[in-house]
Amino acid sequence: EAGGRVCVRAKTLTMETLNPQVKAVEYAVRGPIVIKAGEIERILQEGGKKPFTEVIKANIGDAHAMGQQPITFLRQVVALCTFPELLDSPSFPEDAKRRAQRILQGCGGRSLGSYSASQGVDCIRQDIAAYIEQRDQGVPSNWENIFLTTGASDGIVSILRLLVSGEGRARTGxxxxxxxxxxxSAAIAELGAVQVNYYLDEDNCWALDVHELHRAYQAAKQHCQPRVLCIINPGNPTGQVQSKKCIEDVLHFAYEENLFVMADEVYQENVYAPDCEFHSFKKVLYEMGPEYFNSVELASFHSTSKGYTGECGFRGGFMEIVNLDPEVKAQLVKLLSVRLCPPVAGQAAMDVIVNPPQPDEPSFAQFHKEKASVLGALADKAKLTEQILSAVPGIKCNPVQGAMYAFPQIFIPPRAVEEAKALGMQPDMLYCLRLLEETGICVVPGSGFGQREGTYHFRMTILPSPEKLKVLLEKVRDFHIKFLKENSALEEPQCRVQA
Amino acid sequence: EAGGRVCVRAKTLTMETLNPQVKAVEYAVRGPIVIKAGEIERILQEGGKKPFTEVIKANIGDAHAMGQQPITFLRQVVALCTFPELLDSPSFPEDAKRRAQRILQGCGGRSLGSYSASQGVDCIRQDIAAYIEQRDQGVPSNWENIFLTTGASDGIVSILRLLVSGEGRARTGxxxxxxxxxxxSAAIAELGAVQVNYYLDEDNCWALDVHELHRAYQAAKQHCQPRVLCIINPGNPTGQVQSKKCIEDVLHFAYEENLFVMADEVYQENVYAPDCEFHSFKKVLYEMGPEYFNSVELASFHSTSKGYTGECGFRGGFMEIVNLDPEVKAQLVKLLSVRLCPPVAGQAAMDVIVNPPQPDEPSFAQFHKEKASVLGALADKAKLTEQILSAVPGIKCNPVQGAMYAFPQIFIPPRAVEEAKALGMQPDMLYCLRLLEETGICVVPGSGFGQREGTYHFRMTILPSPEKLKVLLEKVRDFHIKFLKENSALEEPQCRVQA
Structure with missing residues (x-):
C-alpha cells in the first residue's frame, strides 16, 4: 500500500470499523426527536414560520432549563467554595460560610481546584453517611462505603462495569x-452484557410483580447468567413508588437467586401521592434481618440533578455500596482513580443536599420555603398531568406517584401503525414527530424506554411551569383527538390491557 | 440451589467473577505507593512517629493541593455564574461579569444547573474555536468540531472507545x-484493545524517533491491527517538547499507515526551555498541505487541570476533532449523550482559559501578573529539578522542557534488584517505598509508566513551592546516596544507555 498509493486516503474510523458496541447504543432521551426539536428551534430563531412560536422541551428532566430557580443556599455555598474571598462578605449568611469552610478544609490546598480522592472528599462522604442514617431511621451507614460520582449515571455505569464477565451462556445478564x-440499555450495550427485561404492570400502576421477576430470570437463564437486578424507584419513566412489601419481595428474590441489586433512587425526594412513601432498599434490607442485611450486595444511587434542587449541570451524585467484597472494593477504587475524581463543585452541591440548614440556622426559613415551593408545585403538576391526560379518549395515564414524568399509553389507530411501518419507523416515533411538528411539543416515544409489544406510549416531564404545562397538556389532547380522526379510527379508541 | 440452601449466601461479585478487563487495569499515579502515603499521613496526624513531619505528595499533577493559588479572574467568572446575584455586586470587575453573563446566556434557563448539550455549551465551543485559530496563527477551527469534556481523560477514553473493534489479529492496536x-494503558485494558509500545529516546531528551514508530508498527501488525497513534506533547511523564520536524514526521507516518492520531496537548501552556516551542499537531498538519490536512483523522485534547490554572477539581476540558467521518461523529454525539453533559462549571472555567481578559479590560493586569507568576515559577522549578538531580551520582535527569514532571533514571544496585525480586516487587517500587518511608516523599515508580527493560525511573512533579522543592530534591539526593551505599554498589553507579 505504501508503494503505489493513490491520492485519496481512506478514513481509519468509519461506520464499518466503529466499535460495534458503540453502534448498538441507543439513548432516546437525546435521540432523533430531540435533534429534530433543535432544528425546529433554529428555524424559529431565524424567523421561519411554524404553527407555534416556541418548542417546549418536555423530553428531559432538566428542571432549571424549564425555569425552576436554584435553591439559594446551595448556590451560596458553592459560590463561597469557588471564590473564598466571599467568606468576608457580609451579604452571605453564616451557615453558608460554615458549610463552605468545612468543605474547603476537606480539599487539598483548601481549593475546589484540587483533585479530591477518587471516592470523593472525606467530610462530604461522612455527611452523606449521616444523612442516610437519618433518612433510614438509624440504619447504620459507613462513610467508607460512600462514593461520590459524576451524576448518578457515572456510578451506575461503574458498578455495571465491574459486573460484566463471562462468555456465551455464562455472560452476565x-x-x-x-x-x-x-x-x-445503553450501558448494557456498551459493555456487551445481556439485557434481561422484566415488565412492570401497567394495569396496576406500573407495580413490580415478583412473579414477573421469576419468569424473566428463568427465561434468561437459558442463554445467559443473570447476576444483576436493576430497580428504579421512584420509577423513571413510569412514576410509580414501590411499596415496602414489594421491595421486600424483590430483595428476597435477589437473595435467593444471588443477584447484585442496583437501586436507582435518584427520585427519593420526589414522592407526591399522599398514600405513597419512599422506602430505601437499604432500610428494607436491614429490616429483613441480619441474614439479608449482611449478605445481599446492594448499590444505591442518588444525584444532585433531581429532587428539589434540579442541579443537573453540576454533575453531582453519590452511591452507597453494601456487602461489597473488600478486594472488589479495592478494584472499584482503582477503576475510579483512572478518571481521577468527580467534579468537586458537584460534590459541594451534594453536600448541601445531605446537610441542609437546620432550624436554628439563619438560612433555614428561606431554604424550607424554596424546597416546599418546588416540591409542592411538582405535586400539583403531577396531578394536573394525570387528570388532563386521563380524560382524553385513547389515552390512559397512570397516576404520577413520584419522579418527574408521565408515561401515558396512547392508542395509535391501525392506519397510523401501517404508515409508520411503511416509513420504517416505530408508530410512537411517528406520533411524537407529528406532535412536535404540529405543536412544538417535544416528548420521547415509549419505544425509547421499552414497552409491551403492541402498546404505545410517550414520556413527558412535568417540569414546565403550571401555566405552560396546562397549555402543553391541552395541546397534546387536541393533537391526539385530531390524530385519531385523521387516521379515522374505525374501532373505538381503546388502550390495550395487558394479557 | 433454591431448595436445600444453607445459610451462607455466596457473594455475586468476587475477584473470580469480576470483569477481567477491570482486573487488568493499572493506574500507578494513584496506586499502592499513594495508598501507602495516605496511611503514613494518617499515622502522623494521629501523633505517630516517623523520621519526618509531613508527607510531600509529588505523585500527581495537582497544583492547588501543592499550594498554587487559583487565577482570580477564573474564579470570579465561575462564582458569578454559580450565584448570579453577584452580578449586582460592585466588588466584581465588569469584564468578569460580561464573561459570566455570556456563559449564562448559553445555558438553559440561564443556569449552570441545566444540562448543556452533550457537546457542551455552544458559545463556549465557539470561544474555543476562536482560541485555537489564534493559537495556530489562523489555521481554521470549526466550533462544531469542538467537544467539551470532563477533564481530558474523559475525551481520550471516549475517542478510544469508538476505535476499538475486531477480534484476534484484526483487534485494534x-x-x-x-x-x-x-x-x-488503563483505558486500553478496560476496552480490551491491544497496547502497542513505541519507546521514546531517553538518550536524546526523550525525543520521538519515527524509525521507532515504524519498528513498533511492523512488529504489532503480526498480532493486531494498529489503528491509533497516541502522542503526548509536551510529554508526560517525560517532559520533552516535540520539534516541528518531529511532528511532521509523525503525521507523515500516520498518513501513510492510515492511523487515527490522538494528540494529548494538555501541557500546551507548559513550555519552559528557551529553545522549545509548542506546535499543535493540527497546525503542523495544516502546514503539510491539503492532502494531509483534509485527510488525517486527528483528535486533540486540552484541559483546565494543567497550564497556569491547575483547576483539576472542576474537571474541565475539550477536544477538537478533525476529519472525523460525519456518521461517526453522530455516533460520538450519541455516545456522549448517554452521560448527558460535562460539568457546566468546568465548561465555564474552560471558557475563561480560552477567553482571558484583553489588554483594554480591567482584569488584564492582575490576570497577566498571576499567569506569569505561575509559569515563571514552574520554569524555575523545572531548571532547579534538573540541576540538583543531574548532579547526583547514579541519577540521570533529562531537561524538563515542558509539562510538570521530571522522570529521572535511577541506578538501582543489583543487590536491591535481587531483594525486590524476592519480594515480588518491581525494583523501582522498592526504591520509591523506601524513599517514602524514610523521607515522606511520595513519587511514582517508573514501572507504572513503562520503561526500557533493565532501566529504572520515578516520576515526580515540580509543583511544590521552590523552598519545599529544594528540600525535597536534597532529600532525594541524600536518600539515593545512602541507598547506593547500603546496597554496596560494587560497580560504579551508572545509568544504562540505550542500545
Missing amino acids: VMIPIPQYPLY | VMIPIPQYPLY
Whole structure:
C-alpha cells in the first residue's frame, strides 16, 4: 500500500470499523426527536414560520432549563467554595460560610481546584453517611462505603462495569425494568452484557410483580447468567413508588437467586401521592434481618440533578455500596482513580443536599420555603398531568406517584401503525414527530424506554411551569383527538390491557 | 440451589467473577505507593512517629493541593455564574461579569444547573474555536468540531472507545509512547484493545524517533491491527517538547499507515526551555498541505487541570476533532449523550482559559501578573529539578522542557534488584517505598509508566513551592546516596544507555 498509493486516503474510523458496541447504543432521551426539536428551534430563531412560536422541551428532566430557580443556599455555598474571598462578605449568611469552610478544609490546598480522592472528599462522604442514617431511621451507614460520582449515571455505569464477565451462556445478564430509563440499555450495550427485561404492570400502576421477576430470570437463564437486578424507584419513566412489601419481595428474590441489586433512587425526594412513601432498599434490607442485611450486595444511587434542587449541570451524585467484597472494593477504587475524581463543585452541591440548614440556622426559613415551593408545585403538576391526560379518549395515564414524568399509553389507530411501518419507523416515533411538528411539543416515544409489544406510549416531564404545562397538556389532547380522526379510527379508541 | 440452601449466601461479585478487563487495569499515579502515603499521613496526624513531619505528595499533577493559588479572574467568572446575584455586586470587575453573563446566556434557563448539550455549551465551543485559530496563527477551527469534556481523560477514553473493534489479529492496536501517562494503558485494558509500545529516546531528551514508530508498527501488525497513534506533547511523564520536524514526521507516518492520531496537548501552556516551542499537531498538519490536512483523522485534547490554572477539581476540558467521518461523529454525539453533559462549571472555567481578559479590560493586569507568576515559577522549578538531580551520582535527569514532571533514571544496585525480586516487587517500587518511608516523599515508580527493560525511573512533579522543592530534591539526593551505599554498589553507579 505504501508503494503505489493513490491520492485519496481512506478514513481509519468509519461506520464499518466503529466499535460495534458503540453502534448498538441507543439513548432516546437525546435521540432523533430531540435533534429534530433543535432544528425546529433554529428555524424559529431565524424567523421561519411554524404553527407555534416556541418548542417546549418536555423530553428531559432538566428542571432549571424549564425555569425552576436554584435553591439559594446551595448556590451560596458553592459560590463561597469557588471564590473564598466571599467568606468576608457580609451579604452571605453564616451557615453558608460554615458549610463552605468545612468543605474547603476537606480539599487539598483548601481549593475546589484540587483533585479530591477518587471516592470523593472525606467530610462530604461522612455527611452523606449521616444523612442516610437519618433518612433510614438509624440504619447504620459507613462513610467508607460512600462514593461520590459524576451524576448518578457515572456510578451506575461503574458498578455495571465491574459486573460484566463471562462468555456465551455464562455472560452476565442484567435485569432491567421495562419501561426503563435508557441509560441502562445503553450501558448494557456498551459493555456487551445481556439485557434481561422484566415488565412492570401497567394495569396496576406500573407495580413490580415478583412473579414477573421469576419468569424473566428463568427465561434468561437459558442463554445467559443473570447476576444483576436493576430497580428504579421512584420509577423513571413510569412514576410509580414501590411499596415496602414489594421491595421486600424483590430483595428476597435477589437473595435467593444471588443477584447484585442496583437501586436507582435518584427520585427519593420526589414522592407526591399522599398514600405513597419512599422506602430505601437499604432500610428494607436491614429490616429483613441480619441474614439479608449482611449478605445481599446492594448499590444505591442518588444525584444532585433531581429532587428539589434540579442541579443537573453540576454533575453531582453519590452511591452507597453494601456487602461489597473488600478486594472488589479495592478494584472499584482503582477503576475510579483512572478518571481521577468527580467534579468537586458537584460534590459541594451534594453536600448541601445531605446537610441542609437546620432550624436554628439563619438560612433555614428561606431554604424550607424554596424546597416546599418546588416540591409542592411538582405535586400539583403531577396531578394536573394525570387528570388532563386521563380524560382524553385513547389515552390512559397512570397516576404520577413520584419522579418527574408521565408515561401515558396512547392508542395509535391501525392506519397510523401501517404508515409508520411503511416509513420504517416505530408508530410512537411517528406520533411524537407529528406532535412536535404540529405543536412544538417535544416528548420521547415509549419505544425509547421499552414497552409491551403492541402498546404505545410517550414520556413527558412535568417540569414546565403550571401555566405552560396546562397549555402543553391541552395541546397534546387536541393533537391526539385530531390524530385519531385523521387516521379515522374505525374501532373505538381503546388502550390495550395487558394479557 | 433454591431448595436445600444453607445459610451462607455466596457473594455475586468476587475477584473470580469480576470483569477481567477491570482486573487488568493499572493506574500507578494513584496506586499502592499513594495508598501507602495516605496511611503514613494518617499515622502522623494521629501523633505517630516517623523520621519526618509531613508527607510531600509529588505523585500527581495537582497544583492547588501543592499550594498554587487559583487565577482570580477564573474564579470570579465561575462564582458569578454559580450565584448570579453577584452580578449586582460592585466588588466584581465588569469584564468578569460580561464573561459570566455570556456563559449564562448559553445555558438553559440561564443556569449552570441545566444540562448543556452533550457537546457542551455552544458559545463556549465557539470561544474555543476562536482560541485555537489564534493559537495556530489562523489555521481554521470549526466550533462544531469542538467537544467539551470532563477533564481530558474523559475525551481520550471516549475517542478510544469508538476505535476499538475486531477480534484476534484484526483487534485494534493502540500505539502509545513508553514511558506513557497510565491513563492510556488503563483505558486500553478496560476496552480490551491491544497496547502497542513505541519507546521514546531517553538518550536524546526523550525525543520521538519515527524509525521507532515504524519498528513498533511492523512488529504489532503480526498480532493486531494498529489503528491509533497516541502522542503526548509536551510529554508526560517525560517532559520533552516535540520539534516541528518531529511532528511532521509523525503525521507523515500516520498518513501513510492510515492511523487515527490522538494528540494529548494538555501541557500546551507548559513550555519552559528557551529553545522549545509548542506546535499543535493540527497546525503542523495544516502546514503539510491539503492532502494531509483534509485527510488525517486527528483528535486533540486540552484541559483546565494543567497550564497556569491547575483547576483539576472542576474537571474541565475539550477536544477538537478533525476529519472525523460525519456518521461517526453522530455516533460520538450519541455516545456522549448517554452521560448527558460535562460539568457546566468546568465548561465555564474552560471558557475563561480560552477567553482571558484583553489588554483594554480591567482584569488584564492582575490576570497577566498571576499567569506569569505561575509559569515563571514552574520554569524555575523545572531548571532547579534538573540541576540538583543531574548532579547526583547514579541519577540521570533529562531537561524538563515542558509539562510538570521530571522522570529521572535511577541506578538501582543489583543487590536491591535481587531483594525486590524476592519480594515480588518491581525494583523501582522498592526504591520509591523506601524513599517514602524514610523521607515522606511520595513519587511514582517508573514501572507504572513503562520503561526500557533493565532501566529504572520515578516520576515526580515540580509543583511544590521552590523552598519545599529544594528540600525535597536534597532529600532525594541524600536518600539515593545512602541507598547506593547500603546496597554496596560494587560497580560504579551508572545509568544504562540505550542500545
